[in-house]
Amino acid sequence: MNSTLLLGTRKGFIAYRWKNGRWQIENCSFEGVPVSIAYADPRNGTWWASLDHGHWGVKLHRSKDRGTSWEEVAAPAFPEGEEVKDGVPATTRYIWSMAHGGKNSFSKLWIGTDPGGMFVSEDGGSSFQLVESLWRHPTRKEGWFGGGRDLPGIHSIVVDTRNEDHIHIGISCAGVFETVDGGKTWEVRNKGLHADFLPNPDSEVGHDPHILVAAPTHPDILWQQNHCGIFRSTDGARNWQDVSQPEGPARFGFAIAVADDNPDQAWVVPANSDLNRTAIKGALCICRTDNGGKSWKELRKGLPQENCFDIVYRHALAASGDRMAFGTTTGNLFFSPDRGESWQTINNYLPMVHSVQFAD
Amino acid sequence: MPTVKFTYALKRFFPGLKNTPVKGSTLAEVIDEMEALYPGVRSYVLDDQHSLRQHVNIFIDGAIIKDRRALSDPFAENSEVYIMQALSGG
Numbered sequence: 001m002n003s004t005l006l007l008g009t010r011k012g013f014i015a016y017r018w019k020n021g022r023w024q025i026e027n028c029s030f031e032g033v034p035v036s037i038a039y040a041d042p043r044n045g046t047w048w049a050s051l052d053h054g055h056w057g058v059k060l061h062r063s064k065d066r067g068t069s070w071e072e073v074a075a076p077a078f079p080e081g082e083e084v085k086d087g088v089p090a091t092t093r094y095i096w097s098m099a100h101g102g103k104n105s106f107s108k109l110w111i112g113t114d115p116g117g118m119f120v121s122e123d124g125g126s127s128f129q130l131v132e133s134l135w136r137h138p139t140r141k142e143g144w145f146g147g148g149r150d151l152p153g154i155h156s157i158v159v160d161t162r163n164e165d166h167i168h169i170g171i172s173c174a175g176v177f178e179t180v181d182g183g184k185t186w187e188v189r190n191k192g193l194h195a196d197f198l199p200n201p202d203s204e205v206g207h208d209p210h211i212l213v214a215a216p217t218h219p220d221i222l223w224q225q226n227h228c229g230i231f232r233s234t235d236g237a238r239n240w241q242d243v244s245q246p247e248g249p250a251r252f253g254f255a256i257a258v259a260d261d262n263p264d265q266a267w268v269v270p271a272n273s274d275l276n277r278t279a280i281k282g283a284l285c286i287c288r289t290d291n292g293g294k295s296w297k298e299l300r301k302g303l304p305q306e307n308c309f310d311i312v313y314r315h316a317l318a319a320s321g322d323r324m325a326f327g328t329t330t331g332n333l334f335f336s337p338d339r340g341e342s343w344q345t346i347n348n349y350l351p352m353v354h355s356v357q358f359a360d
Numbered sequence: 361m362p363t364v365k366f367t368y369a370l371k372r373f374f375p376g377l378k379n380t381p382v383k384g385s386t387l388a389e390v391i392d393e394m395e396a397l398y399p400g401v402r403s404y405v406l407d408d409q410h411s412l413r414q415h416v417n418i419f420i421d422g423a424i425i426k427d428r429r430a431l432s433d434p435f436a437e438n439s440e441v442y443i444m445q446a447l448s449g450g
Contacts, residue, residue, distance in 0.1 A: 055369070056413065057407060057413055074403070081409075082408075082409075089407075091407035091411075
């Protein structure tokens with residue numbers, strides 16, 4: 001599950017392969033085109049590239065031969081007449097998340113977009129349909145708003161490995177939503193979050209989970225790096241606890257990863273407050289907790305400790321077994337063979353990195 | 361017959377694009393004709409709601425069209441319809 005690294009970058013799709021003891025570039029595709037998400041479907045090895053052509057709109061391509069050839073498929077599109085708000089026509093502006101539907105739903109794929117539409121495919125990604133129930137949710141038109149992007153966006157889709165109809169999603173800005181019936185109905189799951197930027201920080205919606213992840217071995221244990229701290233739930237998102245360090249560094253940031261064999265172990269990449277969004281004190285560090293967020297350890301070995309401005313976007317930190325990798329806004333790519341204890345530089349000269357994923 | 365011309369930037373995705381005489385009497389019909397000849401090209405020019413994409417322009421005889429939403433700008437029998445992208449970014 002971790003001999004390949006897929007990167008979505010501001011200037012293309014890049015795949016690395018672990019060979020002869022080092023990461024070597026295996027494939028570069030769509031040179032010059034922003035790739036919002038590079039995704040490998042672990043069920044069948046298909047690679048997906050979500051393209052964000054500035055001029056020509058959002059496009060979706062898939063490859064069944066590790067990037068040797070690509071096929072364009074119809075990108076998710078809103079039905080005629082749909083509106084984000086009254087008078088604002090709905091058109092797919094960005095693909096911000098992608099998830100497979102589970103091992104029992106082999107042809108199902110989910111996609112989250114800006115402006116807040118979730119789409120599902122039942123045919124392996126050849127076509128996508130809007131998830132109407134979420135789009136019609138009574139909170140959407142008045143209660144969701146832009147955060148990170150100009151309009152609301154769905155950046156996280158977490159499918160329960162035990163029950164594929166059970167899904168949590170993260171929306172900036174709205175918060176966490178849950179379905180237990182495969183997307184027919186949705187409940188808001190923001191209890192315990194605090195949105196310091198809102199007039200009412202405990203509002204039902206309007207929260208800004210930068211990214212939402214779950215422990216694969218314990219799907220009821222969820223983590224989120226939120227705009228207002230790091231939160232953890234042990235009851236399937238029904239209640240959230242703030243597990244941030246009050247004075248940092250583990251507090252503000254975008255990315256979070258949870259170990260695939262330990263629901264108490266997670267990593268974040270701290271950044272300066274939301275006002276600055278730079279590396280703290282010009283130095284890059286990863287913070288890891290091994291006890292469910294009770295304490296955090298700073299990991300800096302091998303990472304730049306001066307004159308550094310890098311931050312790490314929400315999809316650009318990945319963990320798989322002992323291996324970790326992250327890519328930064330200034331095009332640096334780092335690898336750790338030991339759960340973040342030490343880091344090696346893979347490349348210093350990449351474009352801005354949007355997403356990083358381990359694959360076979 | 362009006363003729364449709366394309367920016368070179370679109371030829372990256374549709375290598376077969378060339379100057380194309382069209383029969384349509386509205387821009388929407390013209391784009392339908394282009395879609396039939398070059399499948400997929402419509403989604404590069406128009407968004408989900410069939411409006412001209414924000415950073416795409418259409419010129420009719422050298423003048424930028426005014427109606428980006430319903431594509432109702434008129435053109436003549438011998439008009440040149442030019443589809444291009446705004447130049448931006450880095």
